[in-house]
Amino acid sequence: MAQCLRGKAAAAAAAAAGVSAPWRREASASYHHTIQAVPRETSGPRAAARERRHGRVPAVLLTLAGASPGNGVAHRKLLTAERKQLVEMVKQSPYFLSTPVRLQVRAGERSNAVVHSGTVLPIKVHRDESTGHILNLVMVQADEGTMLKVNLPVEFKGESACPGLKKGGFLQKIRTSLVYLCPAEHIPPKIEVDLANLDVGDRVLMHNIPVHPSLKLLSKNETMPVCKILASKPVESETMQDLKS
Known part of the structure; x- marks a missing residue:
């Protein structure tokens, strides 16, 4: 019992000192290194504007036809990602467009079912010229061995x-x-x-x-x-x- 109380007291002291528990630090690290996205079925200016109004960023995931970029693009997957998370990731990483990150695609906004996951490389971030807000994100699948x-x-x-x-x-x-x-x-x-x-x-x-x-x-x-x-x-x-x- 005394050991349990000491554990609770230590956790409270850590919280008071501004030190996050290990699981919170791990979750935070995952948040900053894994892009969370869901599929989107529609494209075009109106659909993109609707996504942005709801705090999301239209995104595209490209998959190359072969191991070399000279083979062209085999598949384009339409996605939508949380704007707040992307802004934080770009802020945390000065090399966002040259750093492979994890991508996790869930079946829907309120779903925990993962329909796709893997490593991707962000290659383009389109911003509004006047506000600087992120408008679109383009990523390419970055599997091991891909050039x-x-x-x-x-x-x-x-x-x-x-x-x-x-x-x-x-x-x-x-x-x-x-x-x-x-x-x-x-x-x-x-x-x-x-x-x-x-x-x-x-x-x-x-x-x-x-x-x-x-x-x-x-x-x-x-x-x-x-x-x-x-x-x-x-x-x-x-x-x-x-x-x-």
């Missing part, structure tokens, strides 16, 4: 240690994203470019960025620089000319 074309954000690290920047140089960021063909199980959330050893005049080329060996860079010119360390900040006309070259 997907992914637009990966480029992040630059090591600026504080960069010799060229310490000398007063300027970091010219030429590319902020790169497209790779990735196995679904090896999609990185981002591509990191290390500046720690770059001096004035140095540059990092696309094909010089270390990535997982299973990733394939999709570019007509793999020798194009992703960034340069310039002696000084260029005038705008020079920057535009360099981007065109």
Whole structure:
């Protein structure tokens, strides 16, 4: 009995301290990593507007015809997801469009029956230009072994240690994203470019960025620089000319 009371007291103390019970943390983690959706039977502007009025976001799940994106789309599944959850997921993940997540499709809004589940990759989030509200979501099935074309954000690290920047140089960021063909199980959330050893005049080329060996860079010119360390900040006309070259 004393042990039971101590357990209840500990739980109460944890709640008072703002610490969630383990099952609550687990449920919260699942909520932020699993998109909950239900099927929708109708499409078009009116049907989409009706979904949005009820706090939902029209979504589409694409399934590729084969293991490669070049084979085209074999199936489109119309879904609807909770807007509040999607907003929270996008807020929690700065790499939402390059991070595979779980998808669980229930038979209906009030049903616990799961009709489809699996791993998907969000590839497009359409927003209202004036309000920023999420209007539509497009996902692709990301089963293990599937090759997907992914637009990966480029992040630059090591600026504080960069010799060229310490000398007063300027970091010219030429590319902020790169497209790779990735196995679904090896999609990185981002591509990191290390500046720690770059001096004035140095540059990092696309094909010089270390990535997982299973990733394939999709570019007509793999020798194009992703960034340069310039002696000084260029005038705008020079920057535009360099981007065109």
